[in-house]
Amino acid sequence: MSISFPLRSAPCSSSEIPGRCILEFYASELRLRGNIPIVQPHTESGDVLCWNGEVFEGLEIDPADNDGQKVFERFQRASEPRSISEIIGNIEGPYAFVFYQGSSKKLYFARDPLGRRSLLIHKPTLANPIFLLASVSVGGDDAYEFEELPTDGIFVLDLDTLREPGNFVTDFHNSFVVIPRESGEHAPFGAVKKVNQSLPPDNLPRIDGLDAISLPIPLLEAVEQLISHLDDSVMLRVRDIPQALGDAGNAKVAILFSGGIDSTMLAFVAHRHISLDEPIDLLNVAFENPRKKQVQLDGNIGALPKKKKKHYFKMLEVGSSGDGDRDSSSYMVPDRITGLQEVEELRRLCPGRVWNFVEVDVPYEDSRATRPAVEAAMYPSRTVMDLSLALALYFASRGMGRVRDASSSEYRPYTSLAKVLLSGLGSDELLGGYGRHRSVFTTRGWQGVIDEISVLQLQLELDRIPTRNLGRDDRIISSHGKETRHPFLSLSVVSFLAGLPVHLKLDPRLEVGMGDKTLLRLAARKVGLVEASMRKKRAMQFGSHSARMEGGEADRRGDLTISSTSAA
Incomplete structure (x- = not known):
């Protein structure tokens, strides 16, 4: 799974933003869910999803269904950034995703709270002014400054702000925000639960063995x-x-x-x-x-x-x-x-x-x-x-x-x-x-x-x-x-x-x-x-x-x- 811009080669799926941005999406399916092969990226009505993950809890998925399609359907109904966080907070399973919402010109990307799937990020630099997200590495290529995407929130890039001429590297960093993960009753899988810190009783008995x-x-x-x-x-x-x-x-x-x-x-x-x-x-x-x-x-x-x-x-x-x-x-x-x-x-x-x-x-x-x-x-x-x-x-x-x-x-x-x-x-x-x-x-x-x-x-x-x-x-x-x-x-x-x-x-x-x-x-x-x-x-x-x-x-x-x- 990868997404990059500006356009560098023939894309599997692309979306052009008036101004300076052309998005390019690549994804493949290992096909471990559902009865029929699914072609990625998932695309419809200007929205695009690259999904690398499994949904094990929180979303009803029939054995014959593809979980990536189900997540895509939920994402398409999201009306604001918080909605994306709520959807993700109700999902338990390993995942990394990149979702482009055509109506808002926003790019969402994240890993699950424990980072069980890889997602690397290269932010634009003066030497290489390209934004790249990828689940695989290019090794020690000096042209890229890859790092693991943190897991502390949902990352959002507002591409509409990049339409006007200017310093692309500076404008990119100013358009980059993090939405905190939702947690609680309405997002049971939004964050890792804190650890019980209670002391044992003073007279805690020793067990004699494992029986x-x-x-x-x-x-x-x-x-x-x-x-x-x-x-x-x-x-x-x-x-x-x-x-x-x-x-x-x-x-x-x-x-x-x-x-x-x-x-x-x-x-x-x-x-x-x-x-x-x-x-x-x-x-x-x-x-x-x-x-x-x-x-x-x-x-x-x-x-x-x-x-x-x-x-x-x-x-x-x-x-x-x-x-x-x-x-x-x-x-x-x-x-x-x-x-x-x-x-x-x-x-x-x-x-x-x-x-x-x-x-x-x-x-x-x-x-x-x-x-x-x-x-x-x-x-x-x-x-x-x-x-x-x-x-x-x-x-x-x-x-x-x-x-x-x-x-x-x-x-x-x-x-x-x-x-x-x-x-x-x-x-x-x-x-x-x-x-x-x-x-x-x-x-x-x-x-x-x-x-x-x-x-x-x-x-x-x-x-x-x-x-x-x-x-x-x-x-x-x-x-x-x-x-x-x-x-x-x-x-x-x-x-x-x-x-x-x-x-x-x-x-x-x-x-x-x-x-x-x-x-x-x-x-x-x-x-x-x-x-x-x-x-x-x-x-x-x-x-x-x-x-x-x-x-x-x-x-x-x-x-x-x-x-x-x-x-x-």
């Missing part, structure tokens, strides 16, 4: 509510996905699967809402990492603690059977080990389901060769951590790997054709999954945890998610013609968890693996995911070994140098 036998009533109720909210969120994100022509029998849904509690819980809940005759793909990525390989040669296998080496060799023996052409030890990374364990737990709990555990192995030379393309797609994100995460997402979402039907069978090449990928992003921010929550409890007690998660951190994490994570992830994954859906970041789930007292979400008095994300661990245990409920948090870039592949300070921290050649 429900001795849990206090408020915690038992919160567990049931979380399961219900998450169940609804996943259901809305996996139902009614059309089957592409010729893809019958292939998975329509895949999970970005590390074997951790977040991705395993999503896989289990998705199983409830996907027909049993459809397979589900579990995408598990592992990188050949020269640093880690050297550590293996030096005796510390995969940087694992010594007590886990025995289990490592056992999993390595299983993982390498039937494939003598591949050095499987290079790919027996932490996420591969936990992934192999958790797919077996899913198979025990979900008989009859075909789980395709897709082992996506990335040789070091492949990751190096792909790096320029990944850097271009993720830009303007440009840190070393951005690259580590983007590489993992790029190869995982591409879905090219190998599977086997049982632990004793031969491997076969496999490419996932699923266009919908579920991600567990957001659970750590919402449920206190970071080590710093435990650290601040040690120094400042419960008040410190509340300050950290409620005021200073959770809200900041949610505010930073749009610029630090989701826009980048969307650009990377959509480069393969696929889209990510984030059940934990449904605004319904976010609002529920934000409203809970902090002591119902985590308990840093308990050991790691129980006190962090305690509520989610209890929910996982409740549905039978015993092994998953005890998994410790591990960041994707470290669990897959996509981080710190080479030596040198630049590979450890700081910004990358991305040249214009990366945009090719």
Whole structure:
């Protein structure tokens, strides 16, 4: 999706404003809603909409309908800018849009409050006096000064004010306004709910374990509510996905699967809402990492603690059977080990389901060769951590790997054709999954945890998610013609968890693996995911070994140098 002016090439849809402006609209459809292909941009009576999103709540849409068309119909009836904000405030789902209202000569554009879809903006400069909005990046092209569009409101450009001769760059900035998001009863999804800051009672009991036998009533109720909210969120994100022509029998849904509690819980809940005759793909990525390989040669296998080496060799023996052409030890990374364990737990709990555990192995030379393309797609994100995460997402979402039907069978090449990928992003921010929550409890007690998660951190994490994570992830994954859906970041789930007292979400008095994300661990245990409920948090870039592949300070921290050649 993109919109630019002045006119530079043949447009898909264009609209000329008398004076200095010619608008140019481009858009394409991945077609994950409705029964028939829809041509974008949506156009009628001088109005134009480029829509990149999904409506999951707030707007009645039949499975046979296209949500972009429904949003366009609502926008066309809007009489003033506030009406656009009210319409958007009633929609829950990931979106980025650009809407031109011909009658008012106004251009509206925005992302959802969490920025789950990419939308980049280049404002006119003296060197390049062109206004450009795009859901994809041009890489480090010096001609453009792209930045992520903020999510704090609906942006409006009054093109009627640009009709008269003058300084285009100055006039543009004077015509640029932001409408605050509507919130409240008439716009339930207009903004992220603030976090409950109440202190726990002085005599708060410790739980003895993750079994429900001795849990206090408020915690038992919160567990049931979380399961219900998450169940609804996943259901809305996996139902009614059309089957592409010729893809019958292939998975329509895949999970970005590390074997951790977040991705395993999503896989289990998705199983409830996907027909049993459809397979589900579990995408598990592992990188050949020269640093880690050297550590293996030096005796510390995969940087694992010594007590886990025995289990490592056992999993390595299983993982390498039937494939003598591949050095499987290079790919027996932490996420591969936990992934192999958790797919077996899913198979025990979900008989009859075909789980395709897709082992996506990335040789070091492949990751190096792909790096320029990944850097271009993720830009303007440009840190070393951005690259580590983007590489993992790029190869995982591409879905090219190998599977086997049982632990004793031969491997076969496999490419996932699923266009919908579920991600567990957001659970750590919402449920206190970071080590710093435990650290601040040690120094400042419960008040410190509340300050950290409620005021200073959770809200900041949610505010930073749009610029630090989701826009980048969307650009990377959509480069393969696929889209990510984030059940934990449904605004319904976010609002529920934000409203809970902090002591119902985590308990840093308990050991790691129980006190962090305690509520989610209890929910996982409740549905039978015993092994998953005890998994410790591990960041994707470290669990897959996509981080710190080479030596040198630049590979450890700081910004990358991305040249214009990366945009090719």
